[in-house]
Amino acid sequence: MNDPFWVDSSSDRQCFIHREIYGRKFSNQVLPPQTSTGRIESSKDCGIVSMTAVELIHNFLDPVKWMNLFPTIVTKPKTIEVLDSGTWGGSMQLMYEKLHILSPLVEAREFFFIRCCRQLDATTWIMVDISYDIFNGIQCGVPCYSLKFPSGCAIQDMGNGQSKVTWVEHVQVYEKYQVNHIFRDLLCDHEAYGAKRWIVTLQRMCERFNFQKGSTYPTRHDFKGVFHDPEGLKNTIKVSQRMVKSFFEILSMTDNRGDRISIRKNEEIIQPKGFIAIATTSLWLPLSFQDVFSFFNNDKTRNQVCVEPLYNNVNYSEIFFGTFPGNNITIIQPYSMHKEMLVLEETSIDEMGAFLVYAPIDLRAITSIVNGGDATKVPILPSGIIISPDGRLSLNRDNTANAQNGSILTMTFQIMICGNNNPTSRQQKMEVVGSVHGVLSATILRIKEALGCSDL
Known part of the structure; x- marks a missing residue:
């Protein structure tokens, strides 16, 4: 949805969630305040990728293919348990992933989450991730991992081997270590983990896979x-x-x-x-x-x-x-x-x-x-x-x-x-x-x- 949940930043044309309006609409989700050890990040972006919706969903549900599709972002993904393999017209599974950032001075992020993929109509799919609090009742004090509010993407198959992907990221991040706040702010505020980076990486890797399959080979002299x-x-x-x-x-x-x-x-x-x-x-x-x-x-x-x-x-x-x-x-x-x-x-x-x-x-x-x-x-x-x-x-x-x-x-x-x-x-x-x-x-x-x- 666009208005009124998303606000455009006048400085860099990026989108972020209006927290008060979001909180009133989804009152069952408590959004705690940002603190020195926890911060909320939200972003949205859209792009055309050279892969069909069904191919994308298959890549998103396989942890190895998921990692290979985002090798500069995702590491150590795994499926912990398959909760639904198609009964409700899609798939749902409990997963783990670690996301690495582009500097050793800012810590990686870890998520335990449920991934749900559904086909909405003949041409549209959604992939939604939401954190599953696997450490509830075990951890003491501030959690040592990050949380996903409903995040993911909507995929519209365009029928020509391409798809229009709208990506949403909405997370709360906790810092386990004393990080370099200058580098963290410079990188994270410029969407190091934001929706635009996911979209741009997806576009680049889809081009690469098509090239590797031979569908977009250049001329021989290259x-x-x-x-x-x-x-x-x-x-x-x-x-x-x-x-x-x-x-x-x-x-x-x-x-x-x-x-x-x-x-x-x-x-x-x-x-x-x-x-x-x-x-x-x-x-x-x-x-x-x-x-x-x-x-x-x-x-x-x-x-x-x-x-x-x-x-x-x-x-x-x-x-x-x-x-x-x-x-x-x-x-x-x-x-x-x-x-x-x-x-x-x-x-x-x-x-x-x-x-x-x-x-x-x-x-x-x-x-x-x-x-x-x-x-x-x-x-x-x-x-x-x-x-x-x-x-x-x-x-x-x-x-x-x-x-x-x-x-x-x-x-x-x-x-x-x-x-x-x-x-x-x-x-x-x-x-x-x-x-x-x-x-x-x-x-x-x-x-x-x-x-x-x-x-x-």
Whole structure:
């Protein structure tokens, strides 16, 4: 419904729920006041996506497909119990999901909720989520998770392989840790978890899936003659998506302390065996996210600041997909690395932000991938950057303000530190952390200097 529940923000043309009117209409729902540990967020957005309503509903009900449809938002989803598998003309199930945000300085969100999908008429479906208070009577004090008031989407099938999706988010968020409120406010107020981000991500991923299925292949010259087997193209896209998903999961760490460094032992087949150091941090820049993305998407400028510079790159292959020209997957042959190693890189940009994720991969593994071999167990250790708009003013080259937004840059890299030799002693671990922290700090200083922001 539109009037009177939704109010348009005059500053950014976003919609939010008028809480008093909503509370009077739905008096059975108590909306507690916002506090320092709990805040209510609401938003609505609409867009056309290149997938049918039935396909969307099938993806929404399968937790793995749900995660793959939103790899930059959703992690660790699962169905706890199927409550109704079609008796009432749809489906209803109890689910869990964890949502990761685009900075390690803001905590992830967890939800236990009931998801209900129903077909309203020949062309219209709805998906509605509402929290199920699974900890009622167990938790003491302030809950340590977030709550969903009725949220979800209405899907109208347009009959041409496309659907019109109207998305609604209405949540109350509790903070478990002492978070960085500046970054939280900049990201969350710019819809980091809002309806627009869900819509934009859904549009991008539907385009990607259609490309992968072959329904929107570009002309052959876009592949630079490398992919002689269609399965090789599909393999590369699948591996790249796994790389991106793995990268975004890194951000969901357990504490919030500024520069974040951890050491973990990896036992997964799909990542290199051994001990891995992870370093990640975020910083605000008085530049638009488009300008920052252009800086990192250019080899000559990025090589000035990168942890792993890729000097004199040769693009072994490049796959273009999606509406925005910055969306592509590239296999790079860097002269600075061993000749038996290549780099798989994916870049993406849309109106909600941008990312650049890359990982070194053995030449034999890449060869197997592009020739249609099994790509499910290729080890990947991704690093990269995320650039998010923040709603602030940016600076022109003459340091005058303009109407574009500033941005938040999150940089994360992973380093294999010692194979299977465990850094057991406290001193060894401190030496590793100190070394990685030095690399991270030096990289941030180079970025500020290269972007003309050294005085920040």
